[in-house]
Amino acid sequence: MNAITNISHSERYARCIQTSKRVRWDVDEDVIRGRRFNPAHKFLPDGLSLVDAFTTLSADEKRFVSQIQGRTYANIFGLVERFINAKVLELSHDHWFGDQVALEALVRFSDEELKHQDLFRRIDKMVGEVLPLGYRFDIDPNGVARAVLGKSTWAVLTLTLDIELFTQLHYRQSIEPDTELSELFKDVFLYHWKEESQHAILDELELVRHNAELTADKRDRAVDDFIELVAAVDGILQAQAKSDAGYFAANCGRAVNEAEARAIEAAFRKAYRWQYIHSGAQHPQFGKVLSSLITEQQGQRIKAALATLQ
């Protein structure tokens, strides 16, 4: 890490290009390799699905929950990568007639996010082939992207850094060490992680660069934008938790009474807030970068907003 922080920004963009070339993969040849999902396997690991929170479910039902959440995990990434890619293309404009190394790094970043979206669409379809009908993911990526891009660049980049850092944390801490996971599901996130590692470095470089151009007033408003974006993410998570809990109840093969249905929905909501909000907010590198850009009072505002999402 010290070796990385001590090198110049230009060198960091160049290293991202080198690594991007070295790890580059193909959706079919490297990731899917003609395989199909097996419903006997768990998809999302316990550390992310928070399966212990689903206290009324049997082991088989908990596996079904991991599969529903795994499908939603792929869909949420497909969703956020739509606005991430649009923002990266927009930022690349700043480098058109400047640093061509930075420009190349961002073009590769964009190309990779387009490929990832294709991968996640494929995964949604493939999971759909082995799970019961009726799963819904009704959130429109373009509608979300338009709303997100209406916020300040500082806020969008901060949210993007958060997302791309927690992607890595999820893989290293939960997906990689879980020996019971579907090999195919594991590979999807192994390959995704390999390219996301460069994205998080580029997010940080672009965020620090953009931050230096902001006045204190503009940054203060951008902190509010960031809080509004996190609240919007939470709205999406709440809707999907409700949808996924309903899908579970309709397909688990037994009657679920109203009290249990509410508890299951609350457990889905808790898991999704952990996956997409709190795990990233607690990431040490995210905390380090963010606190270097904002005042203590602004940090408290963000913390207070996050505390309401429990």
Ligand SMILES: [Fe+2]
């Ligand atoms: Fe990605």
Ligand SMILES: [Fe+2]
């Ligand atoms: Fe990414």
